[in-house]
Amino acid sequence: MARKNKKIKIILNRAEKLFNAGNFLMAEKEFEKIQKRLNSDDITEKLEVCRRQTREIKGKELVKQPHKAASNNNLKAWEAAHDDTLLLKCALNLVKCEKYGEALVHFQKMTLKDDNAFYQYGFSLAKTGHPYAALKQWERIDCLDKDFTQQVCHLVFLACADLYQHLGKFGEQETLHIHDCCTTAKDLLEYARRFDLEPLAILLENLSSYFNLVLVEVLWKKQDFSAVAAILPDLNIMDDPAILALYAKTYFHLAPGKERFLEPMMTYWLTVVYSREISASFSDSEEQRAKVQNQLIHIAENEINRHHTSESGHSAATILAVERKLLQDLFAISQKQDHDSMPGSMLVCTPQYAVLSGVLDKILDMIKGNRAYFKDTEHYLETGGYYSRAWQSLYALKINDFKKALTLAQELDPTLPVDEFTDYVLGLVHFKCGLAAVENRHKDKKKDVLNYFALTPRLFASVPSIEQRFVERVLQSSGDWDIDYEKILYFLHTQQGSDAIADALCIVKVRNALKRYNSDQIHIRQLKNLIEKATNFSPENEFAIHTLEEVSVDFEIEEIAGAIGKNKLGKSARLARGSKHPKVRDRFFEFMEDLCQQVQNSGVDVFTHKVYLYDFMNAAMTVDPDHTVVSSIKEKIERL
């Protein structure tokens, strides 16, 4: 036992000496020998120190001799101790030794902090056949160095080559993999565009669209329409009927939950339903095809009507009606038309889709070339207007968003030539906005509404039916806006307005004068003058002539009454005599009868009574000596 203790003491002393001398490797071995027997805390601590120091020393040696690093178990100790600096140095040396696979193992276990680490990690990934993963590492480096950029481009190409291998090789169950391919393709496409790799970008666009379509098929089966809708913008295909149908159907399935999808649904719905390629799949029979088309439109209408209380639902219903008519017309025209190299059927689309696919001008040419098809100028210009530069403004106008319609019209590039359709839309928008401004005048009473009507004379000249409807609207109005209507009509009349405008102006002027008279703003004399002036605009206007006659009668009667009131019997008789209206004379005799009655009731003596009656009779006789009132007064005198 004593011998054993002595031996332990010797080993302990030796270990302490080695420890103090900094020979941690040897000290560790000695400490390990005695720790088994002593199990002391002090020795445990010292062992820890020895081990830590030993690892560092070994690491430093390995950095100097990288080829030994990978096989050395001490790396595990560094990893455990999270010593990134040493791990990185080792990994970098492995890269230098072209041991990329082994370097990757270390890179993946540490937190990379600087550009060199990102670069070397990416480089190792690239060298081991992971160009896309390498790009993701290099993405973290902000560097414009030419050589580096060249390497990035090369990796884009290699990653693209990898991706290309998956073309046409997916099983239905590989959703996750498909998703990865979509993401990679989208990402690579961005790289290709950023580095102006045009041919690669074109390839990646197609590749990306392909993978997205594969994913769409999987998502469609799962009825995950929201996910499909999220993919649609990445498809890069706008000229394929099947894709258009996909757009329309996806938004249709999403619309019941969110009304905001109604508008995009409507962008594609009718275009697809009327597409020759899509409708061909409905049936071989033309009649049957038409039935399917109608039913599909009806289905869309029902969907829209479910949202009829909301603003967007109401707008969508209006737009549907407009577009349905548009597409029916375009469809009819396209049947006999193959426009240049483009089949007519490609031109049967909603304005919004026409913009997306860049066929607005071709559609306009088709409309212009088939003017005879349209029932009148308004039909022709309206249809063209929806495909003109000002189409959005016309849409806004149709849903009564006047402010937007006007703003959009004013935002049009004034340097571009104005064609007949744009001209029509601009005229119509200003005109309708003007009317809306008049009829909502309580909101902005100071605003001069005439500004809106500067283009109206040209609009009316090209489309007289609009003028006709305007005149009817004015004449049938309640009269609340007659003052403004009068100003507008007068303005239009001065701009070489038609007879219909002059007629309406005359009527509105008369109505306004009557309104002022009825509210005691003017005397009957002024009323008569105003009506006389109004008839100057339309001398044969029956309403004005009749009103003038009525007012003239009233005016003359009022004058007669005034004269009688001032005891000017002679004047009253002269007025009655001079009147061409029998009514006035009748009224004069009624006045005479009334006066006779008043005198009789006044209780004056017989002489005075007779004097009055003689005066009345004489005045009446100057007007009509044979009138019954004259003989009646005469009888009264005789009876006295």
Next chain:
Amino acid sequence: MNPFKVLKLDRYASKREIIQAAAFALRDKKYSAREISQAQKMLLDPVSNSCQVFLHLIDLDETKNRLMEKTTQAWEGLASRETFVSDDPLTCLTIFESDHGN
């Protein structure tokens, strides 16, 4: 409601198959009798059937094939270009090395 899903049919199902599928669906009890009857009605009427095909099914095969063709052509054109193809131009750059004092 997707009648193809309710009756577990594809777009080419015949009248007989539709009726059989409805009978099977009734036994299966996954959908109500009303839904099954509605689905059957939708598919038996040719106009309605075409509408349901349009609404619920997609056929992207032609588009995918076109894309595959275009992609293959583009790839073949690209792979022959020297700008993109070289044996191994990837040599390790040293421009970032100062970062860690190596």
